[in-house]
Amino acid sequence: MRALTEEDKQTIHKLDIIQRHLENEICFAALEGEDLYHEEKDIFIRGFIFSQGTREEAVVIGDDGFIHFHCHLTEKSIRPNLIKSVCRCLLDYLLFSEGTENND
Numbered sequence: 001m002r003a004l005t006e007e008d009k010q011t012i013h014k015l016d017i018i019q020r021h022l023e024n025e026i027c028f029a030a031l032e033g034e035d036l037y038h039e040e041k042d043i044f045i046r047g048f049i050f051s052q053g054t055r056e057e058a059v060v061i062g063d064d065g066f067i068h069f070h071c072h073l074t075e076k077s078i079r080p081n082l083i084k085s086v087c088r089c090l091l092d093y094l095l096f097s098e099g100t101e102n103n104d
Contacts, residue, residue: 008044014063015046018093025089028052029078036060038068052078059083065090 004012012035019033029050036047045068047060055078060069067090070083 011044011063015044015061017097018061018063018065018090019046019048021089021093021097022048022086025092026050026082026085028080029082049073050078050082055079057082059086061086061090065094 015033015035019031023031029052032049032051034047036045037043038045043062045060045062047058047069050057050059054074055076056073057078058069058071058073059067059082061067067083067086
């Protein structure tokens with residue numbers, strides 16, 4: 001992996017903001033996040049593991065709110081519908097955080 005550029009640092013900052021939004025809005029599941037390097041696109045994205053008891057789902061999100069990957073890691077999915085809640089949270093982030101990211 002290469003050294004972080006200023007653009008990478010800004011991307012990671014945006015991913016931190018997205019993670020805070022997810023943590024604040026999705027209270028029915030625990031959340032762990034990890035930065036990942038997407039070699040093909042030469043960007044950083046963040047992988048999230050949501051857990052609820054023995055249920056787990058993985059979601060990978062870019063700083064632009066794009067969901068790169070979603071997978072159920074266990075047989076049963078997280079309830080209520082996790083991906084619907086994630087999408088709603090990302091839409092709110094994209095609509096309402098424009099221009100306010102530096103205030104976080």
